Amino acid sequence: MIAMVDPSAPQLRGTGVVAGYRRATVVHGVDVTLRAGCVTALIGPNGSGKSTLLRSLAHLHTPAAGHVELGDGTRLADLSGREVAQRLTLLSQSRSVPGGVSVREVVEYGRHPHRGRWGAGDPDGPAVVERVMALCGVDELADRAVDTLSGGQLQRVWLASCLAQDTPVLLLDEPTTFLDLRYQVELLDTVRDLADQHGIAVGIVLHDLDQAAAIADEVVLLVDGRVAASGPPAEVLTAERLTTAYGIRVDVHVDPSTGHVRTRAVARHHSRTLTPQEIP
Known part of the structure; x- marks a missing residue:
């Protein structure tokens, strides 16, 4: 890396x-x-x-x-x-899923910027591909076709491809x-x-x-x-700022076990607390 x-x-x-x-x-x-x-x-x-x-x-x-x-x-x-x-490399929200292509081949796509014409000149490529597949937990799927994977598995394959870009x-x-x-x-x-x-x-x-x-x-x-x-995070993620930004009451506290800020959004018309994933 x-x-x-x-x-x-x-x-x-x-x-x-x-x-x-x-x-x-x-x-x-x-x-x-x-x-x-x-x-x-x-x-x-x-x-x-x-x-x-x-x-x-x-x-x-x-x-x-x-x-x-x-x-x-x-x-x-x-x-x-x-x-x-x-x-630089970008993992975007959505990518088209190629048919009949293995996980290893998709991860190898990330090596293209490092290769010369006809895919030559990348001696480090194979080792990088193996390393990032293991890092992302998709090495055991290396020979699987990507169009047979779950959404979560596919997301990790795309991340591995980005990391292969190095x-x-x-x-x-x-x-x-x-x-x-x-x-x-x-x-x-x-x-x-x-x-x-x-x-x-x-x-x-x-x-x-x-x-x-x-x-x-x-x-x-x-x-x-x-x-x-x-x-x-502690300076930006304040109750006042988040409440103003999201247009909904957001409570903020520090988790004593981690020291990280924790947020809690409260719906306007009832008392059910929204999880962070439900904040619009």
Whole structure:
């Protein structure tokens, strides 16, 4: 995996990013920095611009204004697609499932930016593929066709393919979708390990506020396409801020056993407490 780098070094920076679709602006002048060895969680209500911002950082959505650059100041707009793919990778919300292709072959797709013409010149590729399949718990499925897998299994295969790309920046858009509780925890633990042990800069979109509090070094709260707050989870995930952002009462406390912030949303017209997954 990636060699350790200066944990304070910025790896990817968006400055004044404005992005949208046709005439509708979704992201309004957002600044965000992803640093080596740190997990940055993007949170906010539906429609707040989280995924659009992430896609802009991944160079899959061209900003209408502002720019995205690497830590050395190189703008992504000045790089070829291959060069961008050697520096960052994105696990998107949905990908088409190829028919008749094995798990190992899908994971090997992640090595394409490191290969020359006709797939040559990647001596480290096979070892990387085996390592990331084991890391994501799909090594025993290596010869299975991906179109026979469950949603949770497939999500872990896509993560392994992203990790096989072996980049210093990893972007994930709601990666716990389709996963049961066990694999949600294991995936987020893997993401945390990638930052801590390999110095990878991680940007991750999450709906679950407790997951964001548990995994992130920095939380960016987006509301209506603008940054409402950013900083350590304990500073951003306050009852006042979350209640305002989500339009529903959100109680916040610190779990004494973990030291992490915990949130609880309360419905307006009855007393049933909503889980973090049910917060809109």
